[in-house]
Amino acid sequence: MQEFFHSVTLDWDKCKGCINCIKRCPTEAIRVRNKKAYIIAERCIDCGECIRVCPHHAKRATCDSLDILKNYSYTIALPAPSFMAQFNNLEDVDIVLNALIAFGFNEVYEVAKAAEIVSAATRKLMATHDLPRPVISSACPAVTRLIRVRFPGLIDHVLPLHAPIEVAARVAKREAAEKTGLPPEKIGAIFISPCPAKVTATKMPLGTDVSAVDGVVAVSDIYSKLLPLMHHDSIEYMSETGKIGLSWGSSGGECSGLINDNYLAADGIENVIRVLEDLEDEKFRDVDFIELNACSGGCVGGVLNVENPYVAKTKLYRIRKHLPVSLNHLETADLVDGDLDWDTPLEFVPVLKLDENVWEAMMKMEQVEEILQSLEGLDCGSCGAPSCRALAEDVVRGLASIDDCIFRCKNHDDVPAPFRTGGEEKGE
Amino acid sequence: MSVLKWTYEVDGTDFTRAGEASSNLKKKLRALGIPAEVIRKVSIALYEGEINMVIHADGGVITIEMSPDRIDMILADHGKGIPDIEQAMQAGWSTAADEVRSLGFGAGMGLPNMKKNSDEMRIESTVGVGTTVYMTVYINGGPKKADA
Numbered sequence A: 001m002q003e004f005f006h007s008v009t010l011d012w013d014k015c016k017g018c019i020n021c022i023k024r025c026p027t028e029a030i031r032v033r034n035k036k037a038y039i040i041a042e043r044c045i046d047c048g049e050c051i052r053v054c055p056h057h058a059k060r061a062t063c064d065s066l067d068i069l070k071n072y073s074y075t076i077a078l079p080a081p082s083f084m085a086q087f088n089n090l091e092d093v094d095i096v097l098n099a100l101i102a103f104g105f106n107e108v109y110e111v112a113k114a115a116e117i118v119s120a121a122t123r124k125l126m127a128t129h130d131l132p133r134p135v136i137s138s139a140c141p142a143v144t145r146l147i148r149v150r151f152p153g154l155i156d157h158v159l160p161l162h163a164p165i166e167v168a169a170r171v172a173k174r175e176a177a178e179k180t181g182l183p184p185e186k187i188g189a190i191f192i193s194p195c196p197a198k199v200t201a202t203k204m205p206l207g208t209d210v211s212a213v214d215g216v217v218a219v220s221d222i223y224s225k226l227l228p229l230m231h232h233d234s235i236e237y238m239s240e241t242g243k244i245g246l247s248w249g250s251s252g253g254e255c256s257g258l259i260n261d262n263y264l265a266a267d268g269i270e271n272v273i274r275v276l277e278d279l280e281d282e283k284f285r286d287v288d289f290i291e292l293n294a295c296s297g298g299c300v301g302g303v304l305n306v307e308n309p310y311v312a313k314t315k316l317y318r319i320r321k322h323l324p325v326s327l328n329h330l331e332t333a334d335l336v337d338g339d340l341d342w343d344t345p346l347e348f349v350p351v352l353k354l355d356e357n358v359w360e361a362m363m364k365m366e367q368v369e370e371i372l373q374s375l376e377g378l379d380c381g382s383c384g385a386p387s388c389r390a391l392a393e394d395v396v397r398g399l400a401s402i403d404d405c406i407f408r409c410k411n412h413d414d415v416p417a418p419f420r421t422g423g424e425e426k427g428e
Numbered sequence B: 001m002s003v004l005k006w007t008y009e010v011d012g013t014d015f016t017r018a019g020e021a022s023s024n025l026k027k028k029l030r031a032l033g034i035p036a037e038v039i040r041k042v043s044i045a046l047y048e049g050e051i052n053m054v055i056h057a058d059g060g061v062i063t064i065e066m067s068p069d070r071i072d073m074i075l076a077d078h079g080k081g082i083p084d085i086e087q088a089m090q091a092g093w094s095t096a097a098d099e100v101r102s103l104g105f106g107a108g109m110g111l112p113n114m115k116k117n118s119d120e121m122r123i124e125s126t127v128g129v130g131t132t133v134y135m136t137v138y139i140n141g142g143p144k145k146a147d148a
């Protein structure tokens, strides 16, 4: 089995064991034991929900520090489309791109550029009708990982193309190697990321063995350093993206690049799960493409961003308003085999099943149901598991004790008379 | 123990809850490690049956019996019954009211879909008394599906 790297981790000193996070995790990956949270590595999809909800800032995203630039002779900044929506009164993307050069990068390659190429490749692939409908976007790695652990029946529907960041890194590094004559290992492709899921996607990629991205820095780490470097005059023309590329930064943007009305876009992990459940039951009959983003609003809602997602969405609209539709096309892009297509297929990882053997699993499920009967059914989370069922499953898996339930210690006779309700007491 | 048995009450008055039984069963089958294709068939067939119980029959009771090689679904209601089962089974046949159609139901595809996604299906119905639908999906191939 593959080893698990995760960007999302816990800061033990800060965690108070408050159980705020356990119910929000879409894969029930968090447990609290002895007043500390634990993340079950094989279940976590790095969606960042727990970072968003933790009141003590104990959940964090591990990214590379800006010092990573020093490891390379030549560095390429790869800013995400949503990055352009983080600044106030920005009317020109070039201001940000120039600031990245002033900061110390040798070159900038906009991820939005690669996004336009991926849009074009998607249109071409959809036209062949080789993929089962509806096709599901593979751009949000948290969603791809969710499908991999929870929706085996939908794996075939996932678009087998690299996400724009991966395409950007591959193309940019090759072009830089040709231009500078440097060996690839001296060239660093550094992504400026809105989310931890993208960090995990580069350290432990799906669809490829090795990612071309060499480092990932958080938007929040570089943001304040760029502000003093942003100038309005005497800047170079740099940007090579149109509307479609920038649109990818918010929900619905990838769909708009398909130039086809038969699509659906959902954002926010709970909504994503609802759509995937319905999709599994074939409730959408006439949809060609489904774009799913784990974050509310799309990547503008990524936890490492600084601007409010809804404000950012408006800003993105404003910046792209006067741009041409698309500036990047498959015919003119400098691509080689493997830049776009997945090298390895997506495989189901059944982390939620009770046992390898169906018969054993059924026995265990019977035990789970028996235990569940004896629990209160309040799903209060005080035991450290997100629901009574999750505790019952943990008990059967040998990971918890039924005595972890705080109601097991309580005796009904202890209830003072005024608190007893009028009805009869339950039988012995 | 040879089978696991679950029952679900289907509330015929609350349309927004239709589909709860099939999504709950789906979670269980996933935890049991049942192949995706089997889960897909079971949840589509059960969902259509559940919707029919709500739209055409004021609800009822669903019983699921599962053993390592098969899943049996029994959907029993005390609704108005189906006068002509053969006709009801035809693709496109529907008695759904206009208000139901405006919600996107009533294409007359439910029963044909149930037939298509189950390995065995049988309907017993008496007008004025109720309807019981029996469906079976085999887990590891099972006996081959007889022609419809």
Ligand SMILES: Nc1ncnc2c1ncn2[C@@H]1O[C@H](COP(=O)(O)OP(=O)(O)OP(=O)(O)O)[C@@H](O)[C@H]1O
Binding pocket: B048, B052, B053, B055, B056, B057, B077, B079, B080, B081, B082, B088, B089, B093, B094, B095, B096, B104, B105, B106, B107, B108, B109, B110, B111, B112, B131
């Ligand atoms: N449980 C039931 N009780 C009474 N009548 C039923 C029941 N199930 C189906 N029927 C009858 O059989 C007809 C066909 O059912 P079917 O599920 O194929 O289509 P539908 O429910 O009308 O439309 P759709 O399922 O496509 O939304 C129904 O219109 C109804 O008259």
Ligand code: SF4
Binding pocket: A008, A024, A025, A026, A027, A028, A029, A030, A039, A043, A044, A045, A046, A047, A048, A049, A050, A051
């Ligand atoms: S990052 Fe998401 S999946 Fe991972 S533990 Fe946090 S909430 Fe759960």
Ligand code: SF4
Binding pocket: A047, A139, A140, A141, A142, A143, A194, A195, A196, A197, A198, A293, A294, A295, A298, A299, A300, A301, A302, A303
């Ligand atoms: S929606 Fe965008 S920002 Fe959020 S997890 Fe997915 S890729 Fe990352």
Ligand SMILES: [Mg+2]
Binding pocket: B048, B051, B052, B106, B109, B110, B111
């Ligand atoms: Mg029907």
